[in-house]
Amino acid sequence: MxxxxxxxxxxxxxxxxxxxxxxxxxxxxxxxxxxxxxxxxxxxxxxxxxxxxxxxxxxxxxxxxxxxxxxxxxxxxxxxxxxxxxxxxxxxxxxxxxxxxxxxxxxxxxxxxxxxxxxxxxxxxxxxxxxxxxxxxxxxxxxxxxxxxxxxxxxxxxxxxxxxxxxxxxALINRAAEAAFREGRFLPGPGAPRRPAAFLDRDGVILAPVPHLHEPEKTALMPGAAAGLRLLARRGFRLVIVTNQPGIGMGYFTVEDFFRVNSRMLGLLAKEGVRIDAVYFCPHSPALACACRKPATGLLVRALAEQPIARRGSLFFGDREADMRAARRFGIPGVLVGPGDTAAAVRLAAAHGRDLLAAARRGLTLGRIVG
Ligand SMILES: [Zn+2]
CATH class of the missing domain: 3.40.50.620 (HUPs)
Known part of the structure; x- marks a missing residue:
């Protein structure tokens, strides 16, 4: 102020x-x-x-x-x-x-x-x-x-x-932006109107899956990811990444490594004309049974409280059963990207597509029918 x-x-x-x-x-x-x-x-x-x-x-x-x-x-x-x-x-x-x-x-x-x-x-x-x-x-x-x-x-x-x-x-402005980003806040600006969000899992949806990904040089976009995000942004969705990062809690990599991968991802997406609105992550190991690790809805609840987001009309894009369960518990349709990790993932999904672009198209149709 x-x-x-x-x-x-x-x-x-x-x-x-x-x-x-x-x-x-x-x-x-x-x-x-x-x-x-x-x-x-x-x-x-x-x-x-x-x-x-x-x-x-x-x-x-x-x-x-x-x-x-x-x-x-x-x-x-x-x-x-x-x-x-x-x-x-x-x-x-x-x-x-x-x-x-x-x-x-x-x-x-x-x-x-x-x-x-x-x-x-x-x-x-x-x-x-x-x-x-x-x-x-x-x-x-x-x-x-x-x-x-x-x-x-x-x-x-x-x-x-x-x-x-x-x-x-x-350099100061870049550091301030980085600090805002680390807190999951992308400065929507005062009075930004609430809009539906496309909640997105990161690994396997936007980024090519690498077990415990923590190396910027191994960070690559999935086919269809940038195009899918562009389509969702054009339709007025806020783009919010919601990702489990148990590798931090289990000591496989540090939170700094996670931020470095995210910076690389944001750079790759920016080149494709995509701007992510916020990133929320759970750093805890599964053993901790926290309230934020998907399928729990803690990250979604926090995003809804902190971002100019409307729950109604929001969609959740993920590649796993945990994503589809989190979507269901949060009361929004889950859209499965790819084949899914379990039969339950497929059963729980309201729609699916082979990549994010296909899934986004299906998700948008679903929105029209539902809402
Ligand atoms: Zn957690």
Whole structure:
């Protein structure tokens, strides 16, 4: 939840007593800075300028800005406006709006002033402020940098600083997504409407069966799996994987191994245009007699509570008797994928298909008859 920026900013700017730093006072328009900078230069201060998005401020940013400040007396940071970030990173970015990004950057001791720019190139800002040093972070070739000519034209210098590896906003976003995924939550977004789910067993339905599968390199999609999932998604089903992974509880592989296989699976499916909404798994050994191992319905109950799912109209796709029993106990039709592991699996199934695409087609017909 994003706090309203005005309230934070007002609270901070009104508490500037006792010598406390006031980040808000460091935020200036480009025109304001253009008036301030000449006076600072006359006092003999070296002016440095750098720019960036600073979406999700992290240690790499702080270290880079401290290093930049060590080169100059006054460090000015120009943040890209929200519109300019969207133009080259897409509509999902920035995660943090400009006023808040500027406030955080201004909160760093290394930073003297913060401004913003909406242009793709820094030419206008550089010509307005004429910093002694134009400081860039990353793998830029100083000679190839187009701004370099602009800087040299007024007698400034361009400096390139290397950035610490592995620290980036993109890496943070990926880690947040991974954390959400591990919890079985794929962030449906606030107010997402409840829709029927296609609950899917993983091994033998989506992934080619390998006993105690835990190696990403052995992870392969079943024939018809991607096409079946695409069809179900097109018909409005949320795609929720529900899988028993007793190999974790029995010590054959770790939960990390399971996540690695899932990451590989999600990558393979993404290439096929399929996005899974959530993954639920039982890590327990059968001996534990837990409430989540299929044919128990614990995973389905949890998914129903946590995801925007409607039970009515949902279907369960599995290749085993345990899947068909779980579906029946949960009160939704079970659709058998493949021949089934027992005669009971075939008997309990409301429909079946030789692969997920065939099963999905049968399941959709069934939905129309039932509902
Ligand atoms: Zn369990």
């Amino acid at each position: 994003r706090p309203p920026p005005e309230s934070i900013l007002d609270a901070r700017s009104s508490s500037g007593h006792g010598g406390a730093m006031d980040p808000q006072a460091k935020i200036k328009t480009r025109a304001e800075l253009a008036r301030l900078v000449p006076a600072l230069r006359r006092k003999g201060r070296t002016i440095g300028l750098t720019n960036g998005v600073f979406d999700l401020l992290h240690c790499g940013h702080a270290a880079y800005l401290a290093e930049a400040r060590a080169l100059c007396d006054v460090l000015i940071v120009s943040c890209n406006t929200d519109a300019s970030v969207r133009r080259y990173k897409g509509d999902a970015r920035p995660l943090v709006p400009l006023l808040e990004r500027q406030f955080l950057v201004a909160s760093l001791e290394a930073v003297s002033f913060v401004t913003s720019h909406g242009e793709r190139r820094m030419r206008r800002t550089l010509e307005a402020l004429k910093p002694d040093l134009y400081i860039k972070g990353g793998d830029y070739d100083a000679k190839a940098l187009t701004s370099r000519a602009v800087v040299e034209a007024y007698g400034g210098k361009t400096v390139i600083l290397s950035l610490a590896e592995g620290l980036s906003t993109t």
